[in-house]
Amino acid sequence: MSSGADSVHSLLTLITESATSALAQYEQHGMSVPSLDTIAPHPLDLEEDVLQLRKIIRTLEAACDQLCATLAPPVTSIVNRGQNLDWVGLQVAVQAKIADALGTSPNGLHVSSLGSIVGIDPGKLSRILRMLASRHIFTEVNDNVFCNNRLSILLLSKNNISSLVHMNTTLAPKAAAAFHNNITQPETRFSNETTSSAFMQSIRSEGFKGSFYDWLQVNPAVQKEFAHAMGGLGKVMGSLSILHHFPWADVSTLCDVGSGIGSFSLPLAKSFSATHITLIDLPDIIEQAKAHWAKELSPNIHRTVTFIAANFFDSIPSQNQDIYYIRNIMHNWPDADASKLLCNIRSVMGLHSRILLHEYVLHTLNPLASLIKGREQAPPPLLPNYGSGVIRSHYQDMRMLLIHNAKERTLDEFVALGQSAGLKFERFWDMADTGVIEFTKDVK
Numbered sequence: 001m002s003s004g005a006d007s008v009h010s011l012l013t014l015i016t017e018s019a020t021s022a023l024a025q026y027e028q029h030g031m032s033v034p035s036l037d038t039i040a041p042h043p044l045d046l047e048e049d050v051l052q053l054r055k056i057i058r059t060l061e062a063a064c065d066q067l068c069a070t071l072a073p074p075v076t077s078i079v080n081r082g083q084n085l086d087w088v089g090l091q092v093a094v095q096a097k098i099a100d101a102l103g104t105s106p107n108g109l110h111v112s113s114l115g116s117i118v119g120i121d122p123g124k125l126s127r128i129l130r131m132l133a134s135r136h137i138f139t140e141v142n143d144n145v146f147c148n149n150r151l152s153i154l155l156l157s158k159n160n161i162s163s164l165v166h167m168n169t170t171l172a173p174k175a176a177a178a179f180h181n182n183i184t185q186p187e188t189r190f191s192n193e194t195t196s197s198a199f200m201q202s203i204r205s206e207g208f209k210g211s212f213y214d215w216l217q218v219n220p221a222v223q224k225e226f227a228h229a230m231g232g233l234g235k236v237m238g239s240l241s242i243l244h245h246f247p248w249a250d251v252s253t254l255c256d257v258g259s260g261i262g263s264f265s266l267p268l269a270k271s272f273s274a275t276h277i278t279l280i281d282l283p284d285i286i287e288q289a290k291a292h293w294a295k296e297l298s299p300n301i302h303r304t305v306t307f308i309a310a311n312f313f314d315s316i317p318s319q320n321q322d323i324y325y326i327r328n329i330m331h332n333w334p335d336a337d338a339s340k341l342l343c344n345i346r347s348v349m350g351l352h353s354r355i356l357l358h359e360y361v362l363h364t365l366n367p368l369a370s371l372i373k374g375r376e377q378a379p380p381p382l383l384p385n386y387g388s389g390v391i392r393s394h395y396q397d398m399r400m401l402l403i404h405n406a407k408e409r410t411l412d413e414f415v416a417l418g419q420s421a422g423l424k425f426e427r428f429w430d431m432a433d434t435g436v437i438e439f440t441k442d443v444k
């Protein structure tokens with residue numbers, strides 16, 4: 001085993017190498033990396049294919065966090081993790097539309113003016129913003145004067161990232177209060193029912209029974225924001241990178257199962273105009289999808305898109321497609337439901353059809369685990385799963401447990417799930433933050 005000092009030197013090398021490679025990525029896209037005080041996006045921020053940068057940042061985030069955990073007094077590291085209240089400040093920032101109120105002025109606003117616009121006491125507002133600014137969200141340009149910066153500008157209410165932040169800072173914290181009770185009480189601790197999640201338990205006093213998606217249907221405002229947030233989640237996961245790595249030009253027909261408003265299939269439609277696309281989702285969402293496509297897709301792109309309102313647990317009314325694409329769906333459902341959905345798809349697949357599951361894919365920390373074909377191995381001394389470089393996937397796994405009683409899965413778990421539905425694993429695509437798992441129909 002190497003000493004702590006050896007690890008520190010190896011981590012410093014990884015940090016220098018990955019930071020230098022990240023700088024080069026920005027420069028290759030037309031200009032140097034912007035300072036944190038800049039609000040105009042860099043061209044790389046708007047790129048769909050961010051795979052190379054994501055792989056570099058996976059190493060950088062892992063190495064920086066491991067370096068601090070190695071060198072800082074353990075008491076400060078553990079308390080930093082236990083007392084993190086970034087989410088509280090972000091919840092206020094989004095709900096009060098602070099980024100909108102600050103706008104683009106580099107001079108910023110004093111909290112007394114800002115407080116009267118957003119309806120918050122200036123003294124309290126100043127402390128909230130100073131905590132966030134200490135994490136590089138907003139800049140304090142003068143005492144009690146704040147302006148937007150490279151991170152806070154993403155909280156503008158028109159940006160779907162702000163909807164995602166709002167969902168993440170409201171739903172999971174509500175469930176968190178009921179979590180320990182949920183995983184220890186006899187009625188719920190062994191339950192795999194999505195209706196028994198900590199979130200559903202937390203709202204039972206409101207008299208509601210059902211799943212999270214049933215609850216959304218009776219809360220149309222949240223449902224609408226949730227659909228908007230899914231576009232933000234796609235950006236966070238960098239999942240449009242797959243548009244540049246999978247051979248889409250060979251795909252004539254694609255069914256986006258549980259499409260949402262089409263945060264994946266609309267960009268696909270813009271790049272591959274010959275592909276016929278079918279969207280399947282619940283009725284309200286399909287209506288939102290129709291409106292979204294009408295607004296976003298230029299009328300001179302002549303194509304046929306089919307919108308189908310259906311419950312994917314009843315049937316998949318779209319046969320023989322080249323690709324059944326399923327993004328961020330499996331993680332919402334416990335194994336029995338996820339397997340049923342895959343069985344429904346299998347029953348309409350042709351022999352040439354493929355399923356692409358696009359999700360976060362978890363990895364254990366076992367250093368002896370066999371290398372998965374298609375997955376890059378973390379360089380030592382990083383944790384075998386890239387540690388903090390993949391922490392978003394573990395946070396999302398916890399959110400799935402809290403809200404849906406469901407989970408993100410390892411590749412082995414996905415392969416087993418596919419086999420339970422009569423599918424054959426073909427390939428794993430390592431997309432840095434996410435992975436794509438390709439299946440065909442097993443006809444053995």
Ligand SMILES: C[S@@+](CC[C@H](N)C(=O)[O-])C[C@H]1O[C@@H](n2cnc3c(N)ncnc32)[C@H](O)[C@@H]1O
Binds near residue numbers: 260264282311312313
């Ligand atoms: C987490 S969102 C993912 C949306 C989209 N695939 C994306 O990546 O942006 C899950 C989607 O599954 C849909 N959904 C949930 N239950 C469904 C059901 N029983 N039948 C069809 N769609 C369903 C929801 O309405 C929602 O749009």
